[in-house]
Amino acid sequence: MSKKQCMENKENKILIIDDNQVIRKLASNLLSKRNYRVELAQTGKQGIEMARDLAPQVILLDVMMPEMDGYEVCKRLKADDLTKDIPIIMVTSKTDSIDKIKGLEIGAADYVTKPFDHGELQARVATQVKMKNLLDELEEKNTILEELIKKDGLTNLYNHRYFHERISEEYNRAMRYSYPLSCILMDIDHFKKVNDTYGHQAGDVILKTLAKIITKNIRQVDIAARYGGEEFALILPHTYIEKSVVMAERIREQVEGTTFYFNDITIKATISMGLACFPENKPASYTELIRFADESLYVAKESGRNRVKTCLTSQTSAS
Numbered sequence: 001m002s003k004k005q006c007m008e009n010k011e012n013k014i015l016i017i018d019d020n021q022v023i024r025k026l027a028s029n030l031l032s033k034r035n036y037r038v039e040l041a042q043t044g045k046q047g048i049e050m051a052r053d054l055a056p057q058v059i060l061l062d063v064m065m066p067e068m069d070g071y072e073v074c075k076r077l078k079a080d081d082l083t084k085d086i087p088i089i090m091v092t093s094k095t096d097s098i099d100k101i102k103g104l105e106i107g108a109a110d111y112v113t114k115p116f117d118h119g120e121l122q123a124r125v126a127t128q129v130k131m132k133n134l135l136d137e138l139e140e141k142n143t144i145l146e147e148l149i150k151k152d153g154l155t156n157l158y159n160h161r162y163f164h165e166r167i168s169e170e171y172n173r174a175m176r177y178s179y180p181l182s183c184i185l186m187d188i189d190h191f192k193k194v195n196d197t198y199g200h201q202a203g204d205v206i207l208k209t210l211a212k213i214i215t216k217n218i219r220q221v222d223i224a225a226r227y228g229g230e231e232f233a234l235i236l237p238h239t240y241i242e243k244s245v246v247m248a249e250r251i252r253e254q255v256e257g258t259t260f261y262f263n264d265i266t267i268k269a270t271i272s273m274g275l276a277c278f279p280e281n282k283p284a285s286y287t288e289l290i291r292f293a294d295e296s297l298y299v300a301k302e303s304g305r306n307r308v309k310t311c312l313t314s315q316t317s318a319s
């Protein structure tokens with residue numbers, strides 16, 4: 001089977017909306033021969049419902065229909081998020097040239113004229129099916145790409161750049177609506193030693209496992225990112241320092257209690273964490289919120305590691 005035939009056999013659905021039974025039958029026969037799954041609607045209203053349910057690759061739409069005509073059906077399909085990207089081929093009578101332009105103006109992809117030239121109908125439908133499938137494929141790839149450029153390849157958490165984008169947004173929102181926002185920075189203690197002793201692959205195991213522990217302990221609204229080599233960052237919207245400390249402590253304890261396995265080696269690791277919160281710590285900007293968290297992390301490191309420090313306690317102990 002050729003690639004082209006393969007594409008055509010992939011459940012390509014065509015919806016025919018036409019009030020005339022003879023035309024429906026003729027078009028249906030012509031398109032069934034090309035291995036499309038053909039569905040039929042007799043009225044515009046029925047057609048719109050079926051388009052939403054079936055998500056066909058292409059709609060063949062008659063212009064002249066009682067109650068709701070093809071133009072109105074086309075407008076409604078184009079105004080609906082569910083159906084707006086389905087190419088519509090308008091079916092008009094050969095004599096009416098104004099019809100064709102009007103159809104294209106309101107968003108139809110193409111038109112065919114009655115009586116059908118069999119080959120032309122099949123060719124025009126095939127073109128639109130191909131375009132639709134290519135666009136679907138492209139959209140799918142774009143979605144994957146959009147997700148990929150936000151992510152860190154190793155841990156699958158968000159990356160540094162996305163973290164900054166989001167914390168700036170979340171900070172503005174927190175200011176505007178007066179709700180708290182916490183930021184946590186964390187760092188794996190003596191990580192360089194792990195890499196030096198067991199190699200980078202062992203280090204990667206710890207990074208990946210830590211990412212899983214973090215993901216398991218945060219809420220859907222929280223944002224977890226790999227901030228740098230062995231540094232991670234969390235954004236916790238709607239969260240005061242007290243609640244963030246609870247979450248941070250839980251993560252810290254779980255890391256401490258975890259045995260990391262690499263080949264036949266077992267490794268233990270701990271993390272240090274620094275917290276800051278808006279508005280409690282009165283940061284003047286989101287960058288200052290991050291800086292406060294970073295300073296707290298520094299204090300956690302300096303005071304013995306494997307601990308959580310908040311901005312307030314760090315200020316106390318620093319003074």
Ligand SMILES: [Mg+2]
Nearest residue numbers: 019062064065
């Ligand atoms: Mg008609």
